[in-house]
Amino acid sequence: MLNIQLLLKISLKMWLVLIFGIVNYPLQIRAEDKKNTCAAHEKWTVFQRRKYGNVSFDRGWHDYVNGFGDCDGDFWLGLEALHELTKGDDMSLEINMMSRGKKNHLWAKYRTFRISPGSDFYILHVSGYSGPDARDVLRYNNNWQFSTKDADHDGWRTVNCASYFGGGWWYGRGCGATSHLNGNFNKIGVKGIRWNGYLCCSEMKLYKRAAGDI
Structure with missing residues (x-):
């Protein structure tokens, strides 16, 4: 079940059609004009923000599936919403x-971005990296399931990566430790926010590719 209260707070425009208990889309959850790399007419959907440190990301599976936080501060939209928004296989990602x-x-862009359904534990699919200086470290997390401290789907057999590092993520083999944007906001080092180095802030957003951009 999606966190409808959070979605309503974030939405600029939303149509929900309820049929037999199923939520059908389209959603336009938080659109921004382009930044840096896209034409001005393209619109973004922000699904993760770490800027203020006012929301803990060290949470369990239920919260990461349904979403948490505040659209005016830090938030995570939710894995189920991400799956619904990307299942058409026509979305790109910018961080x-x-x-x-x-x-x-720093910024990193992936031409294709898709999240598998919950039955597959929301596997991450990304490809087509571009960026001047951030490096393609998300390749180490590509094709891995999402993990939280109470739902261990990572690539390290003897360690729960989410429990060790704090925060849910697509942890790969060896915990895929070069990137973790859901780490502890107040820590510096491997348990903090990381992308090939240590960060203070991050924002993840997706947009629909133009029809000719195959």
């Missing part, structure tokens, strides 16, 4: 980040 000390702005 905007800032290094610790707020010295460097």
